[in-house]
Amino acid sequence: MSLRRYVLRRVLLTVPILLGVSVLTFGLVKLLPGTPVDYVLQFQESTPELRATLRAQYHLDEPIWRQYFLWLHDVLHLDFGERIASDGSVSAAVAERLPETLLLGGVALLIALLVGVPAGVVAAVRRGSLLDEGSRVAALAGIATPNFWLGLLLLLLFGVRLDLVPVIPPVAPPLAPESLAFLVLPAITLGTASAALFTRLTRSAVTEQLRREYVRAARARGLDERTVIVKHVLRNSLISVVTVAALQVAVLLDGAVVVERVFSWPGLGRLLVRAILQRDFPVVQAVVLLVATGVVFANLLADVLYAWLDPRITY
Amino acid sequence: MPRNPLDGRGRLRVRGFDAGADDTAGAGVDADADDTSTATGATDRRRRAWARFRRDRAAVAGLVIIALMAALAVFARPVEVGGVVVQPFALAPYDPAASGVAPTYHPPSLAHPFGTDWAGRDVFSRVVYGGRYSLSIGVIAVAVALLVGVPLGAVAGYVGGWVDEAVMRVVDVLYAFPFLVLAIALVAVFGQGFWRLVGALVAVGWIGYARLVRGEVLSVAERDYVLAARALGVRDRRILARHVVPNAIAPVVVQATLNVGTVVLSAAALGFLGLGLQPGTAEWGSMLSAGRDTLVGGEWWVTVFPGLAIFLFVLSINLVGDGMRDALDPSVDADVDARRTREVR
Numbered sequence: 232m233s234l235r236r237y238v239l240r241r242v243l244l245t246v247p248i249l250l251g252v253s254v255l256t257f258g259l260v261k262l263l264p265g266t267p268v269d270y271v272l273q274f275q276e277s278t279p280e281l282r283a284t285l286r287a288q289y290h291l292d293e294p295i296w297r298q299y300f301l302w303l304h305d306v307l308h309l310d311f312g313e314r315i316a317s318d319g320s321v322s323a324a325v326a327e328r329l330p331e332t333l334l335l336g337g338v339a340l341l342i343a344l345l346v347g348v349p350a351g352v353v354a355a356v357r358r359g360s361l362l363d364e365g366s367r368v369a370a371l372a373g374i375a376t377p378n379f380w381l382g383l384l385l386l387l388l389f390g391v392r393l394d395l396v397p398v399i400p401p402v403a404p405p406l407a408p409e410s411l412a413f414l415v416l417p418a419i420t421l422g423t424a425s426a427a428l429f430t431r432l433t434r435s436a437v438t439e440q441l442r443r444e445y446v447r448a449a450r451a452r453g454l455d456e457r458t459v460i461v462k463h464v465l466r467n468s469l470i471s472v473v474t475v476a477a478l479q480v481a482v483l484l485d486g487a488v489v490v491e492r493v494f495s496w497p498g499l500g501r502l503l504v505r506a507i508l509q510r511d512f513p514v515v516q517a518v519v520l521l522v523a524t525g526v527v528f529a530n531l532l533a534d535v536l537y538a539w540l541d542p543r544i545t546y
Numbered sequence: 547m548p549r550n551p552l553d554g555r556g557r558l559r560v561r562g563f564d565a566g567a568d569d570t571a572g573a574g575v576d577a578d579a580d581d582t583s584t585a586t587g588a589t590d591r592r593r594r595a596w597a598r599f600r601r602d603r604a605a606v607a608g609l610v611i612i613a614l615m616a617a618l619a620v621f622a623r624p625v626e627v628g629g630v631v632v633q634p635f636a637l638a639p640y641d642p643a644a645s646g647v648a649p650t651y652h653p654p655s656l657a658h659p660f661g662t663d664w665a666g667r668d669v670f671s672r673v674v675y676g677g678r679y680s681l682s683i684g685v686i687a688v689a690v691a692l693l694v695g696v697p698l699g700a701v702a703g704y705v706g707g708w709v710d711e712a713v714m715r716v717v718d719v720l721y722a723f724p725f726l727v728l729a730i731a732l733v734a735v736f737g738q739g740f741w742r743l744v745g746a747l748v749a750v751g752w753i754g755y756a757r758l759v760r761g762e763v764l765s766v767a768e769r770d771y772v773l774a775a776r777a778l779g780v781r782d783r784r785i786l787a788r789h790v791v792p793n794a795i796a797p798v799v800v801q802a803t804l805n806v807g808t809v810v811l812s813a814a815a816l817g818f819l820g821l822g823l824q825p826g827t828a829e830w831g832s833m834l835s836a837g838r839d840t841l842v843g844g845e846w847w848v849t850v851f852p853g854l855a856i857f858l859f860v861l862s863i864n865l866v867g868d869g870m871r872d873a874l875d876p877s878v879d880a881d882v883d884a885r886r887t888r889e890v891r
Contacts, residue, residue, distance in 0.1 A: 259735055
């Protein structure tokens with residue numbers, strides 16, 4: 232199968248998954264006790280007229296399958312309806328928060344790669360050394376540390392004790408210097424677990440590559456060790472790292488929910504948690520659907536990247 | 547891990563080549579042969595795995611820490627079952643829910659080694675007692691997820707066809723939701739509380755095992771002994787239960803062990819967000835939910851100790867899981883080789 236046909240088939244496979252995701256997101260709210268109207272009215276008494284208007288607005292008098300398709304139609308036009316707990320449309324609220332989460336997640340991923348890959352290479356090249364042992368311990372600790380605890384400890388140390396950064400986000404545009412300075416701690420907090428994973432992954436990938444014949448051949452030709460590692464071994468090792476980096480999107484989104492709470496970061500995660508506490512279910516639906524769609528496309532990207540980077544793979 | 551069969555014989559010595567590493571790789575091959583060639587029967591295999599596990603000092607240390615934390619949780623306060631005290635000991639000096647045992651935000655002292663929180667509750671007692679929640683949630687959620695995921699994955703992989711399609715499409719859809727986001731959404735729908743929290747974690751957790759078992763079963767079902775059993779007329783259900791699943795289960799056991807750590811972390815995260823157990827419960831994550839406000843006030847002990855408990859437990863689980871992986875399948879990971887060959891040397 233050619234790469235193009237594989238990609239096409241893989242893209243088509245996402246369609247039923249996305250449909251399933253939408254059904255689940257829609258159904259989740261149907262499982263809530265009461266109807267959307269009850270939540271809008273906060274379970275208070277009201278006039279039958281108002282109730283009827285609201286029921287019509289949420290299509291509650293239609294059969295459930297029609298409700299789903301009407302909802303899906305709106306969603307495909309990026310219309311998630313009005314917020315319940317506050318004024319304004321859901322789409323506007325999500326659009327306002329999304330860039331903040333993307334910024335946080337992107338920087339966290341960057342940090343994780345910049346720390347994890349070199350650490351993994353050094354650990355593999357110096358196998359059995361103190362450096363290797365140290366990176367193993369650090370990676371284990373990184374995976375076991377609860378991100379909210381790490382965030383709180385970093386805030387305690389750098390925000391309170393050393394007073395280097397503010398404890399709450401500055402009021403400034405997202406890319407202003409003070410905003411970027413505040414971004415450092417949440418990004419480190421969010422990226423730590425991924426950095427640990429990349430370290431272990433790079434180490435085992437490089438270790439495996441170092442055993443290959445082509446490494447022997449390259450050394451036999453008299454190439455210096457640095458060239459062998461950087462030009463030959465690392466390139467082949469990075470295939471799995473790149474793939475896993477794409478798969479980290481789900482992990483980073485999970486982490487963002489918690490880390491944003493720790494640092495009062497105005498992103499999607501905080502929007503989600505607040506919406507749940509306030510029973511603002513259209514917001515919950517929108518965020519969950521958006522996050523799941525993002526993960527589906529990240530997984531697609533991972534598969535395509537893997538196939539593209541390693542031409543030997545047959546699918 | 548496919549090894550070069552030429553290693554150790556007819557080898558060219560090349561300058562700059564790491565000859566030491568190659569020699570130890572050879573030793574690793576011998577050790578593996580020793581470990582597996584005479585292994586017959588399940589008991590023997592288990593004994594050998596245990597022997598390998600015992601040599602991994604980090605894994606044993608993890609196991610000891612987990613045992614200690616579990617014992618602390620059980621003996622923290624007396625346990626009553628139906629009005630009968632079955633466990634009379636109380637290692638926690640105070641009732642974890644009792645407020646005002648000391649002034650609020652009392653820093654660590656001899657009487658209160660971990661200090662007190664905003665309500666004047668003894669943090670040490672709460673941390674010790676809190677293990678009951680985290681540990682039981684972790685173990686129960688993983689066990690139930692295994693009970694759901696393993697049979698579904700095994701049947702899907704073995705039967706194939708539309709059964710496989712149906713199960714795996716559901717798995718694909720659920721797999722699109724990040725673990726914590728889906729758990730949060732489920733808690734939002736079903737509400738808070740111990741069993742609802744466990745339910746949400748199970749609903750999210752089983753898909754991993756179904757995927758893993760299906761993959762393992764697909765490869766095991768191809769083996770000759772399964773074909774032989776089938777040729778002898780053994781029924782499918784028996785083949786699956788007696789021959790396929792036992793041979794596919796090792797990676798599942800390892801994954802399940804590691805997942806206890808993940809589940810404990812997720813449950814704590816939910817508690818931290820105020821979405822897990824009832825707020826105010828002496829659960830490690832919930833105890834941290836007030837952490838941000840106390841930071842500014844300088845009451846670091848309220849944050850540090852519960853988090854440390856989570857960290858220690860998850861770290862130990864990971865040590866044990868890694869040790870089990872090495873012990874059950876010595877040829878699975880390059881990392882393992884490095885560690886084991888060092889022992890041989």
